[in-house]
Amino acid sequence: MEKDARPSWENPMQFVLACVSYAVGLGNVWRFPYLCQMHGGGGFLIPYLIMLVVEGVPLFYMELAIGQKMRLGSIGAWSAISPYLGGVGIASVVTSTFLCLYYNVINGWAFWYLFHSFQSVLPWADCPLNNNQTGYLEECEVATPTQYFFYRETLNISSSINENGGIHMGQALCLLLAWMIVYLCIVRGVESTGKVVYFTATFPYVVLIIYLIRGVTLHGALNGVRYMFTPKMEQLANPATWINAATQIFFSLGLGFGSLIAFASYNEHHNNFERQAVVVSMINSGTSIFASIVTFSIYGFKATFNYESCLERVRLLLLNTFDMAENTISMDNIDYWISELNRTHPEQFAGIASKLETCDLEAELDTAVEGTGLAFIVYSEAIKNMPLSQLWSVLYFFMLLMLGIGSMLGNVTAIITPLRDWKLLSRHFSNETLNGLVCVFCFFLGLGFTTSSGNYWFTIFNDYGATLSLLFIVLIETVSVSYIYGLRRFEKDVEDMLGHRPNWYWKIMWAAVSPLLLIGLFMFYIVNYIMGGTPTYQVWDKYSGQSVTMAYPAFAQAFIGLLLVSSMGCVPLVALYVLWKKKRHGVEVTDSTLST
Amino acid sequence: MVSRLPFLLCLLLALASALATNLCKPEADNGYKVRLSIKTALGDKAYEWNESEMFLFRATLAFAMRKHFNTETYDVSNILVCNDTPRVSFWFVVTKPENTSQLVPGAQVEVAVRKSRNRINSAFLLTDQTLQFLGIPPTLAAPYEPATPPWLIVFGVVISLVTIGILALLISTFVQKRRKGKAMPEEEKMENVYENSLEGKSGALNGGFVEDDKYTQL
Numbered sequence: 001m002e003k004d005a006r007p008s009w010e011n012p013m014q015f016v017l018a019c020v021s022y023a024v025g026l027g028n029v030w031r032f033p034y035l036c037q038m039h040g041g042g043g044f045l046i047p048y049l050i051m052l053v054v055e056g057v058p059l060f061y062m063e064l065a066i067g068q069k070m071r072l073g074s075i076g077a078w079s080a081i082s083p084y085l086g087g088v089g090i091a092s093v094v095t096s097t098f099l100c101l102y103y104n105v106i107n108g109w110a111f112w113y114l115f116h117s118f119q120s121v122l123p124w125a126d127c128p129l130n131n132n133q134t135g136y137l138e139e140c141e142v143a144t145p146t147q148y149f150f151y152r153e154t155l156n157i158s159s160s161i162n163e164n165g166g167i168h169m170g171q172a173l174c175l176l177l178a179w180m181i182v183y184l185c186i187v188r189g190v191e192s193t194g195k196v197v198y199f200t201a202t203f204p205y206v207v208l209i210i211y212l213i214r215g216v217t218l219h220g221a222l223n224g225v226r227y228m229f230t231p232k233m234e235q236l237a238n239p240a241t242w243i244n245a246a247t248q249i250f251f252s253l254g255l256g257f258g259s260l261i262a263f264a265s266y267n268e269h270h271n272n273f274e275r276q277a278v279v280v281s282m283i284n285s286g287t288s289i290f291a292s293i294v295t296f297s298i299y300g301f302k303a304t305f306n307y308e309s310c311l312e313r314v315r316l317l318l319l320n321t322f323d324m325a326e327n328t329i330s331m332d333n334i335d336y337w338i339s340e341l342n343r344t345h346p347e348q349f350a351g352i353a354s355k356l357e358t359c360d361l362e363a364e365l366d367t368a369v370e371g372t373g374l375a376f377i378v379y380s381e382a383i384k385n386m387p388l389s390q391l392w393s394v395l396y397f398f399m400l401l402m403l404g405i406g407s408m409l410g411n412v413t414a415i416i417t418p419l420r421d422w423k424l425l426s427r428h429f430s431n432e433t434l435n436g437l438v439c440v441f442c443f444f445l446g447l448g449f450t451t452s453s454g455n456y457w458f459t460i461f462n463d464y465g466a467t468l469s470l471l472f473i474v475l476i477e478t479v480s481v482s483y484i485y486g487l488r489r490f491e492k493d494v495e496d497m498l499g500h501r502p503n504w505y506w507k508i509m510w511a512a513v514s515p516l517l518l519i520g521l522f523m524f525y526i527v528n529y530i531m532g533g534t535p536t537y538q539v540w541d542k543y544s545g546q547s548v549t550m551a552y553p554a555f556a557q558a559f560i561g562l563l564l565v566s567s568m569g570c571v572p573l574v575a576l577y578v579l580w581k582k583k584r585h586g587v588e589v590t591d592s593t594l595s596t
Numbered sequence: 597m598v599s600r601l602p603f604l605l606c607l608l609l610a611l612a613s614a615l616a617t618n619l620c621k622p623e624a625d626n627g628y629k630v631r632l633s634i635k636t637a638l639g640d641k642a643y644e645w646n647e648s649e650m651f652l653f654r655a656t657l658a659f660a661m662r663k664h665f666n667t668e669t670y671d672v673s674n675i676l677v678c679n680d681t682p683r684v685s686f687w688f689v690v691t692k693p694e695n696t697s698q699l700v701p702g703a704q705v706e707v708a709v710r711k712s713r714n715r716i717n718s719a720f721l722l723t724d725q726t727l728q729f730l731g732i733p734p735t736l737a738a739p740y741e742p743a744t745p746p747w748l749i750v751f752g753v754v755i756s757l758v759t760i761g762i763l764a765l766l767i768s769t770f771v772q773k774r775r776k777g778k779a780m781p782e783e784e785k786m787e788n789v790y791e792n793s794l795e796g797k798s799g800a801l802n803g804g805f806v807e808d809d810k811y812t813q814l
Contacts, residue, residue: 115747115754121739134733173751180758187765316633323681326635432769 006071007190008266014194016276018263021201022410023284025403026106026375027252033228033292033299034370035244040235041228045289047236047245052285055517056249058509059474061277061502062481063255067264068273069493073418074258077265078477081485083582087574088480089418091473092258094567096414098465099257100442102458103411104182105449107404108174109376110397112154115174117393124149125384143545146381151540154376158452160539161556165452172450179443182408186416187432190266193409200406205287207399208294214392215297220307224300225293227365243524246517247467252284256470256477259410262417270497295374302382303364310359314338321352371462375400412438459537460552464560468525469567475518476571482511535560619699620676620689626702628709629730631685637726645684649720650677654688656719657709661690661700664708669693706732 009015036044070077075089116123127140127148140148151157156168185196215221235241254260264273315329322341329337342349369378383392416435420426425434449458481490487507495501535557538547620627635642654675661670670693680686690700709732717727724734
């Protein structure tokens, strides 16, 4: 009787949905639209789709194949491919741990905003009053209410990474809830995860469709959509476009974390992962494009709203200065009146010339934001201006939660699967206890991100924790599968599982194109780090209501170096350790044979 | 003498109004500028600004002064208005009821207006932003602060549900394991039954199978 039979997905659909839920994450919503805007709108789709076909799908296919063949987590799988490569698995687990630590903090913020949406007036719609109730708080006046709510009430951010403060209790509670939900989803391993992904994979699409319909019917939405899709082909000549397309595909599919290997290890031996790899990659990219249509209609609405508010302010300024009747100046004839009043009352006009704003719709659309700024500031600002804003707010943050938790499930599974494969732990700890310990450990370390300077540490992890290391890991993966394990053995394994060998296209990609591309990206990142000088970060200045760039202090830079070394260094360290062990073992064997 | 009376009266009135006009002027020391944005506030339902509306304004301001000083001496004639523009903005000053050539200090007018601001706004169906007293900042309404922050309530509900879910899963796993654990020793006992039955018999010597090749050698 096989007491320890490897658990498996109830049906292949669960596996596909788990991969979709993992790959479709927050980056699809907040990074891809930004890149699209930066690199020429519709034209960006060309390098993006090329990179998908050349780099994304082959590497995805390869990771699924390894996981399904070896039926072990990343550490076991790579050790099986070659004993010297166990370090690759360990590096994946370390990188996944870094990601788990900071990624769930975003889920905590989404919870915070979600719970705050259950109020008659959204708290980020208005500024709080100052002490004598004559006006608003100064910090909120110089910034906007949404920025104030994010930086002061949500994060209670300090003015630099050096200044520490206490833990924000609300954030800590939300982080606790986020980890409890992750635990609830993975407590029984694949059995529970498989059921949860039905919801986490499909619900975001429901919300995206609802938002698409709401978005395109908003006033001014089409301005944004038109702006995004107008291709600026000259951007294709810019190498940064291609590099960003490659990195976006790479990180969006979640390669190198070991999550795909972990998920695939629970598959049936003859599961058709080739088709699933193509399907999941297509769904992921399709979702990015879909989400960017939604984002750009929201952008268009927000930009038009700001533009019209600006025009209204100019109109009021003119009316009040020249004491004209209210219906003389309307939105359409502002320009006419500006020139007219300049001509007829030049001195008075000169007096207000400094307060006169130039309202430019293009400039409003040009303000491209990515990351947490987009999700929590720009979107909240757009939502507060919609009718029935509480409903839209709840839907939106719930969608962010589903996306975030779906990705977390993959990352936590990437840590837990290799730990479970390690007999030492699985003998002494039950499944539930091991999962619980991992969650508790990550929660306590994650509390550091809820302190006053926590957001700055979050940015360090976000920018450096999983970028260079992943490129390195996947590069080693591709090279080892193609050359150390050997493409012929790999082909035979695939044939054993699928019934046919991978065709020449896949083989060329694995052996030649992907490694070259990855080496190129890796070199580019290293050169960028070196040439960029001291790494800098954005600091929130509460006096000016703006983000200010500052250089990282020495200890932060040392920490960045530590992050990079601790994951990438596992590969050579383990290889050397195994080499040393083999040499010692080899010498002992020869000794013992000689002695008999 | 009697025929000069109406002439003198007219002169006095003219003088009074001249003085009044001198008292009320733009940038007056104890005066304030008022600006109404009726069309912005009411759109289609906007009313025309005319003398009657101005009269209402002066009356409400007199009411505000009465309320603040708690006297019944202020009258519409104490509120002087000038520099009316098509924007619907004008300056006003308040004269003392005892001595119409003296103005009430601006600070007192400000306090009076702030006290009755809501009543003044309502008389014109306007708000703090559309009926502006330049130089008198509006007292912003304090937001309603409930005893428990509402987010904490929703948080409490969700975290209780999640805790119940986790406990339910853990308990059901534990119960399943206990059931399996009970089933396992029973199986072993069944095996043991066979073992026990065999243990007692270490094997009896069956003479039929003893090798007797020393007897039969062919």
